[in-house]
Amino acid sequence: MNATNTTDTTDVADVADVKRSVAPGVRLGHVSFVWRPWLVFVTLLLASATFLVFCLSISVGDFPIELPRVIATILGQGERVDKFVIMDLRMPRALAGLIVGIALGVSGAITQSIARNPLASPDILGITGGASTVAVFMVTVSGGAAAAVADSVGVSAAALAGGLGTGLLVYFLAWRRGIDGFRLILIGISVSAVMEAITSWLLVTADIRDVARAQAWLVGSLDGRSWDEVRVALWCSLALLAVVAVVAFQFRPLHFGDEVAAGLGVRYSMVRAVMLLCAVLLAGVAVSAAGPVPFVALVAPQVAMRLARFPTPPLVASGLVGALLLIGADLVARTALPVTLPVGVVTAAIGGPFLVYLLVRANLR
């Protein structure tokens, strides 16, 4: 027996030498976490793909810029002409796509985890519906009265408030000694239907020029983003994502239901309320920045789960899939199709069939 080989595993950064499938731990200084190679691999792959599509989205346009020059400029080493086109003209659109995609993906991952149901996305829980109704109200009803109110920042802020209000309304209506996924979804669908009815009524009764502007907003688009709008969305979502990152550790046991989570020492009501608030606000930020882009929040977490082979929606991967989907769809909408379409049309065209696939798969099981 060579006893020499068995003892020198100690310098390998404390990787637990536990046999078989109990996940090994990794320790870096004071931080230790479970080592899941596949999840890390998929996440890194998604991050690289997102960066690539992000740069591709910038390189494409009336004045095409090659990819290496785009990357060099983003890293701060480009020429001055490129710098103007990339940083001043195209960056806001690409960045808006990135932020909105990540926000929608993470938001969907949280709501689906809370409801323990893949159907529970911000679209279905009434958050986007409420935001849309308020935005359309701002554009159509008060649009003629004061130009200042129709100012796009005003509409965005109002949409955010509308999404937040509707999200909270659905949550409190669904509350009955805890949160039941099906009840949350049913109430979400009902409230969404009411919101849609109000939106339709507003559109039917409004002035035709306002309707056109409202419709353009309703379909979801990244057109004509300015740095000012993007900056607000960027800081808001960064702050929210920071909160999500901190609370995520306490949030994980909620996948097993309230009582198990309580048994594991989690103050589940508070943790869930904070996470749901973050999800609603993230979705609100996304909607106010790009309009109600459909299906990203529903599809991204489900795709991330399947790619990462993870039983629950992984937060980081969901955000990256969301960004990839949104920027990719925007790219397709601008380049591959004969007419330039708003991004929402393309995400719906991809998301719709995927939803059907999910439902059929659940049926067959």
Place this chain on the structure above:
Amino acid sequence: MAAEHITGNESGADDARPLVDDARSLGDDARSAVDDLPPLEARGVTVGYGGRMVIEDLDVAIPPGVITTIIGPNGCGKSTLLRTLSRLLKPAKGTVVLDGADIVKLKTRDVAKKLGLLPQAPVAPDGLTVADLVAKGRHPHQSWLRQWSSDDAAVVERALAMTGVSDLADRPVDTLSGGQRQRVWISMTLAQGTDLLLLDEPTTYLDLAHAIDVLDLVDDLHESGRTVVMVLHDLNLATRYSDNLIVMRAGSILAEGHPRDVITAELLYEAFGLRAKVIDDPVGDRPLIVPMGRAHVQSG
């Protein structure tokens, strides 16, 4: 009996020995010497849902190191009592005392380090593996920075072994049979490393053979020095596997004590309205309940 196992494990080598050693190493700091103080106690507890009180002014002390089972007819408040003892429900009046401290005033995480809870019919996300589920039992001992350590891995490995599910570690929980699944959930509660285990109907939905299997496991845990409180529906299983019975009716305790002292035909009629004969268990030293009903009963 439990105390004997805890203090006298140097001598003798029976079959239960590896289990006992495993259990002792599982408990880390939580494992204090078994003394006579009740680890868990309800004092003048009134509790219910919304405005409707299910239990009023109830006192009960859980004896250390034994299996206590709460029995009673449907809706008598036995699950409510267990949920109150485990801090899932906050009493409207009175206090629950865990190791000498008011449980409401303790931090949720500190409660989870002392008291393991298995709710009724828990559900794991589809595709989650057994090892990952049991690993969740370490959550109270972890923090944002320290999410996993080699200690955690070792404890989880032992918890898997103790419940006999090591071979299933890679399998998704949703592909297991009901009995295996319940073992896995108990394993998760064990990985929490607590001296006190509260199990809400651990045999629900299990056939008799699997129910026996799970209760044998619970008995192993108690043999290793843990205090177990559970709710059971089956009276004969409760009688066989418990050292202390709490019989409830309509929100209050009707009788409490060793099954041999508690289980009588009169009590069963009083608590459940059940006509039954209580005889000596032909294979054990406990009473056996033979319900009468109306069908196929020979008179006399």
